[in-house]
Amino acid sequence: MLGLTQQQLAELIGVTYQQAHKYERGINRVSAGRLYEIGRVLSVPVGYFYEGIGEEGTRQVTQRERMMLEIARNFADITNERHQEAVSQLARALANS
Secondary structure (H helix, E strand, O other): OOOOOOHHHHHHHHHOHHHHHHHHOOOOOOOOHHHHHHHHHHHHOOHHHHOOOOOOOOOOOOHHHHHHHHHHHHHHOOOHHHHHHHHHHHHHHHHHH
C-alpha cells in the first residue's frame, strides 16, 4: 500500500530480496525482532500485524481491494518516470469521469 517493492522493503529491513520473499510467502518465519523492524520501517506498531486475530471468522479481501493492491504493485514496477506520470494521469481522468 506504500508502493514499496519487495526489494525496497528488504533493503530497509536489512535482509535480501530472497529472504523478504520467503517471509511474504510464509516459507520462513519472521522473528519478533525482525517484525519490530518491519513495523518501524512501515511506521506501524507491531500490533498492526495481529489485527483481527482471534475474531470470529476471517475478513475476506474484496475484489476491489485485491485490484487496488495489484495496481499499486504494478505501478511500483514501472521504472520510466514518464510512463508513471502517464498512468497517473490516466487514473485521474478515469476517476473524474
